Amino acid sequence: MKRVLTGAGALLLLATAACGGTSSGTTSTSYKGNTIKLGAVFSLTGLGGVYGPQSKNAALLAQDDINAKGGVNGATIQLTVVDDGSDKTQAAQQTQTLIQEDGVIALLGPTLSNSAVAAHPVADSLKTPMMGTSNTGLNIVGTCPYPCDYIFRDSLGEQDAIPANIKTYADAKHPKTGVVLYPNDDKFSSDGAQIVNDTAPKYGIKIVKTIQFTKNEADLSPYVTEAVAANPDVIFITSLGGIPAKIMTTARADGWQGQFLGGNGFNTAAVSKQAGQAGLGAQSGSAWYPGINTQSNRDFIAHYKAKYGADPDQLAAQAYTGVMILADAASRANLTFKDVAKDRTSMRDAMLATNLSDTPLGPFKFTSSHDVKQTIYVVAMDGKGGFTLVSTVPL
């Protein structure tokens, strides 16, 4: 075991050395003896508690891996992870505290898009780069109600993931009818539903029913019964936490045999695990899947399993990549370690120029709107808490 680890460590070293090369090659000054302070705001409890923990684990893993092979130009990364309890206000406050108190030069998070819309403006107004690693909702980057010059994300937006998923399935199975199920008191879910309603018709899927409910319903069967009664080819579920699994279980119990399609809400082990057999085949567009054949992905998976005894998922991969991106930017940003404000701006400029050939997500570049443009992996739940690849939609 130990040997595997060190072996993998060595490989990772090569890998990041390589990508360091491919990034817009400013000869990096030495940071010896310094500490690069990074922060992360994740939802470890509350509704987002389904997603946050994996992000946290992976981010800390990345920190260790990078430090293990000598850090960034000799500087060690110090990542502070805090919990926002899936609460908007807390996310914003935590972000501010990390920036103002702990003096971080860049942040990851927050986990939920609903919290991001509150936290990101804070980072932006304090001129500190903040990168969402799981924010897939609308108005996160690009078209935001505030400048958002300092806001990035390496997570695949629903407006890309959902259409890709629908297209893939439509091309293969030509479904005719669909029903949309979503909690209407949740912004993220409502956004997703809107995307489905806009996209499905394009691929000849008629939305025969849109069923709204609320996050905190004890029992969703009445809705599912309504959905099943319409006997659609597809049931779209755009929502968070335990809801998708609950819907799948009930729908299968009611004997419905059709196809579940969804968004990023599906893409975590916890959901697949909770859905169990009922989830088998439930399909979603993902930014990641274990089979991505890059060196850093293989290492990432190996390390993650070794450290946490569980398979990583998309959120883990995105968080891990997030730290890699920040580290890479730091290595090119000529940090002063004295003038924090200046360092934050240089971090941002360096991030704009990010060009990594080898990350767990594959080659990585930001679009002009600080968004991610990457291959989409359409995956299906394997009924055992994991996912299998259905097809890939290249950029």
Place this chain on the structure above:
Amino acid sequence: MGQQLLNAIFLGSIYALFAVGYTLVFGVLDVLNLAHSAVFMLGAVVAYSIVGLHGGPFWLGMLAALTVSAGMGLVIEFVALRPLRRRGAPPLSALIATIGLALIIVALIEQSHAGGWLGWLWQDGANPVRFPPGSVPNPILHVAGLIIPGDDIAIGIVTVALMLILGWIVRATSVGRALRAVAENQRASRLMGIDVDRLFALTLVGSSALAGLAGVLFGLALSDIDPYIGRDQVELRGLAIIVLGGMGSVTGAVVGGYLLAIIEVAVIVAGYTNLRAGVAFAALFLMLVLRPQGLFGSRVQERL
């Protein structure tokens, strides 16, 4: 349609199970015990830890859940309620004390991970989990074109059985008589030799055990166990139910549970799925405005 009726009955059973213990405490102690939902959750968690984490049989999990939640009842009485009663503090403070207790319970569970000091009890933090498939046989019956999962039937039966038993206890046993006596007139009860404090403790034990049981069945039937099932999914509805039924009335809680479930499902069937929750709370509001004593409650008269 028939399917939806089944759904309503099933949902109603879940509601009733939760609400009965809730209303019992209010009826006897005149305090709204907002830690009830936390105990409900804890029951499910304990059963899961026996069955899911330690591979024990389901009946054992159920037993453990009952024991632990009953114990929580004592904790609520002795930590939160009795000290305030002794101080003659207003019921409002008692209510908030129970909120504090609930916060603690939920926080401890949601922060518990493998290897943590509570790891033996719960390892999934905020993640929802389910009982391992097959931990209870769950045949799916097909009757006259209706699909009826076995556990739904089980829940229905258990609920009805429990309600009958509880009804029998309250009506026929001496404890039950004492309960109703205290609920109606503490002074007179004392004069008849009833140890009121002991009865309060007993009430909390009973109602909490019910909460725990409800939690287990909830987790089983909805394959959803997480730190928030009590707080987020049943607490508010439970409040609506005991108001509909008449605060303090056990019968009321049962009828209210099924009534609310039927109303909600009716709204869904009518196609206004987006209004379900709104209607539920509007019903609560209207009931209080039009008939504060609820369906089965009795009005209290203030005299000069």
Place this chain on the structure above:
Amino acid sequence: MDFFVQLFTDPASFYSGHELLIAQMGVNSLLAISIFVTLYAGQLTLAQVGFMAIGAYTSVILNIDARLPLAVGAVAGSLLAAVAALIIGLPVLRLRGIFLAIATLGFGEAFRFGVLLNLPITGEGQGLTNTGADIEGGIVPVWISVVILTYLIFCLTRSRTGRAWAAMREDEAAAASQGINVVAMKMAAFLLGALIAGYAGALDAHLSFFVDPTEYATPRAVGVLIFAVVGGTGFVLGPVVGAIFLTALPEILRFAADYRDAVNGLILLLIIIFRPQGLVSRGGLAIIRPRWWPLARS
């Protein structure tokens, strides 16, 4: 504990490091004042958050659709909240104690689920994007309002109206025998509470770029009540102190890391058990009361 260290040694950077917290303290203080008014008149209402939502949405909609300034939005919002209070006030104010509380809670949720989530103009579940938001700029008006309202309500509680409220709270029958029109007075308190809550909602919405219905749910409604009860409901400073303390608590408890919420609950429990009358009250007030400050009328 470095929370306090910095607060006293380096207030300037404490401020810049906790702007959002300070803003939230202010907003919560306003909400606490609003519920205080009704509690002072002897009514346990939980409608505050509902009124807050009305204020918030009104001001945001006026801002993005009609480009009206916050001031106008705040006034309109609080007035609309008061109108809502007028409508539900008549039926619910006959109720007492916990029943009134539950009824008003029911109103709040019915409003949120029934109206907010289903009106196109509110953006339904997606909420509204509030381009006019100004986080730093928002703090000053909030705290000015807190100061002014605290003083205003303090004076009001000592004026004729306030004395009537206190009398009703203690004994409605006896109050009536002094010629106090109990129904009218209850209504007045309820309306004033709604006005303040609506106003707080408008200012709060101005602090964030998005408003969506999840922010106006029951937990927050109960939270506001907790501010007041923990602070003490006999004296307007009580709820304000309660709001500031409980809002800051999670930050103060950062050192408790994962057990923050548990400790938070524990502290709440202990306060209630050992000071059922709240932090600020006769005796309790002494802890924080400067000599010149008048005693509570609890």
Place this chain on the structure above:
Amino acid sequence: MLEAEGISRYFGGVKAVDGVDLKIEAGSITGLIGPNGAGKTTFVNILTGYVRPQAGRIRLEGNDITGRSPHEMASLGVARTFQTIRLFRDMTVLENVQAGMHLRRPDDLLAHLLPLPALRGEARRAAAEARELLRRVGLNPEVVGAARASQLSYGDQRRVEIARALALQPKLLVLDEPVAGMNPSEKGRMRDLIARLPDHGVTVLMIEHDMRLVMGVCDHIAVLNFGRRIASGTPAEIGANPEVITAYLGADSERTARPAGTSLGTSSLLKVTDLDVSYGGVQAVAQASFEVGEGELVALIGPNGAGKTTILNTLSGLLRPDRGSIEFAGHAITGAPSHRIVRSGLIHVPEGREVLARQTVRENLELGAFTRRDRHAIRAQVDELLTRFPILRERASLPAGQLSGGEQQILAIARGLMARPRLLLLDEPSLGLAPLMVDQVFRIIDEIRTDGTTVLLVEQNARRALQAADRAYVLESGRVVLSGSGAELLEDPRVRATYLGA
């Protein structure tokens, strides 16, 4: 100035007030008297707007004010005090009195917002007036003004309540038992205070049980019994009216008193020594000592507020005594919890019956045996009692709430018997019952006694109580003032005095 005509009010079939007329002359002091449950308080609640009359008219200086709400009544100049003191307990005494000025004072928010001396005048005037009122009711504002109302003695609280009512500058002041629970010296001062009210232009209507006071200060007296006005006239007329005396001391029963059973012969079952009990700032019982012998029927008599009920509540553990000792069957039970005391065989049938209205008669009886475990014996005794009290058998499965007052009283006694009492405490068993019922209740008590159960009886109806009792103790203002055999006390003029004054 005030005329009430044919005022009637029923509560669930019970005629609380039944066609009562009353005329109050301006500047007079009118007394409204009658035994407990006669409907006096209901009548007053109607006059002050707290209860709507179902029939009848109320005119104040000629204008019909029937059915006005309490605050309207107050604004029309009708002020009142309450039977159970209703001060604003957590406010200071001065604040309480100023609350009475609500209607007269302008809104002074501005004065508080801008603390300008100019604007303070009004507040100062009000405070000064409040002090003046306190002096008028015989309190020293410098001493009590800043104290919380709840900290005052019972008597002083009554005074503050009157001061608060006077602050309305009322035309008519309604006093509901102004001296209840006061000691003689307090009563004396209150009497002077009331007597002086007309000089300040206040007309007074007063409900009172203390006949010394009523006879002393009233110009005119109206007597209610069972909701009807049975007499009205000057104190002299009323004092001589046999119907009134009967209403108070109770009618003679068919049987005369039992032979003078000399002081307690048998061994003592209950021994109370130097008992002091107080609550709500009032010392209700002072230095009370008495004994009850095995198998005796002992009566505690005395006017309202003498402390009789307080003693019973203390014996059964509902109240804790300040001082003194209670010994029952050789064991000290001072301050023990009720459920222990009940198990030891001391059973209390409380004033107002307190049957469980929502439960059936049978259930009430079964609950009476709560401390017993012998199921069969219990069932047997329930049947035995149901046959013994046919009224109950017919209604065995009805909720007790639907029984009439008398039936409820019998149920309450029967419930007490279910506990197999060694000592049965009966509190006001004839309270508010029609004469026939009263007879029946006393017959039952007599049977219980002959069955060998020891009984301690508290009773308004002194004559009946004394006829039934072996021995009796007479209480006044929480003190035992007389004791002796029932027969002796029946003849003792001092007993009559404690009730009718004179």
